[in-house]
Amino acid sequence: MIEMMKKALEVEQIRKTYVGGVEALKGIDLSIEEGDFFALLGPNGAGKTTLINILSGLVSKTSGKLSVHGISIDDDAAQAKLRVGVVPQEFNFGIFEKVLDIVLDQAGYYGISRRQAYPNAKKYLAQLGLWEKKDVQARELSGGMKRRLMIARGLVHDPKFLILDEPTAGVDIELRRGMWDFLRELNRDKGVTILLTTHYLDEAEELCRNMAIINRGEIVASGLIRDLLATMEDESVILDLDHAPDEGALSDLAAFHPRIIETSLEVTINKQHSISRLIQLLSAAGLEALSLRNASNRLEAYFLRMTKKEDE
Template structure:
């Protein structure tokens, strides 16, 4: 049975904005599922509905067999949320944040401490647990935020933009921690992101969402396969002879007078056969380069726009938020 089952979920905000427009989801236990899409695509709204923060306008959402509207209280007990904005309390110590969170779930103090220490060690924060969160770096806060969402051992963890605003290195480290969580606890993770690399490296399955609709869904490699082709650039000592060998490939072009470019659906399968033929014809390969399709190309294919544009927009939004806060 699917741990998250969503049917025709719709959210229309006041003013008639269709933030989420009839989405369907089936997520298996233990999976890391990623919602990839630009800002305003409906990712956070979906998370809010699945985590009982807001009520759907219509449709069903079943979490571990429980309805998010009818069994709100039970759903809350089995999910953990790490919201988009940092949600740890600066004026408390690291460990106090965790203990406070544990008290919401009625976890006895000793158990809470034990669990907190375990989680703190997992994300390398144990040494800093008695410091005030106000002294933490951005990455440390995010890690603390991540584990406060796990203090009650939830079945499903919702991560809304878990690495938003982190630098590249810190982001890669967060990915390690998230993968580690799944390995250690076998927890199901639903995450939203607008970073292609994040979805690619972390998720078992991805749904690309745009204008409140899931436009395409699948594992990162399935999605890339849908765009079609791996691009191979090759330089050999005898291009003319080589072209004859490539008789089963239709899309061949000369990049310069030496480099031949061709496209194949699956280079992993095709290239070994090609090498065999090259060997048989006594050709020599001087250079070879294979480019796999990226999620970027998938995104462009299904939404008709670049993901990158939105990143800069996101930067602007973030700066604006920071300014508003500073006031």
């Protein structure tokens, strides 16, 4: 018997028109399987936070259906919310409150006492490197620490589904990598489904399996990141050569649209004009390729293609 994949999130035809008339979501469909690591991508103002705020109950939807682990937010918002942890884009804790209190008080929102919540608060604050700061007022934390505090707070009730709205915005490279490891472990070892928004596409590619791209309130692409990238035929590649080529030596390479940048060469490769053919031609022209890399992040190129402004 084939077991049906369970859904952590199901969104059907969600619309949101804000007071004043902005149509932030124009009928969104989205489905996330349990255990997935999912990227919700889109340019500024696309509607990502609106969707997440509808999920967390901060914003009311205009129409459509939404369920978490099979529980509709219209039927039982409280039960649905218990299963989700949300880490919002904007810091929204009291800045004069102490770090530990912020995490413990959040538990009350789920009907969990401070005493019951203490072990989890301690565990997550420690894992996120904030336990020494537990008695410090939130206003004394750095921006990166505040982000991590919001993650600890979002996990205090051990949700099976964690939603993070730009968790790594303004976080330095080293801390970001630490956060990646933390989230990966949560997903892989604890089976927590994760939905993440980010403007760092390398981050989405590194962490996530599936994605949806939202543009002006509409989903313009969704599926396995690997499959979506495979639809990109042309790829821009940079080769470092053993010496600077002259234009004449590259006449046989015209199909690759070569562009010389000192001792490097930027080319376009695809199925018809493969990298191995290129290396052959370079070798025939007396040039040796020392190294090879992508000219731009592939997901970035895909994203730009899918979210291109109509007037461009």
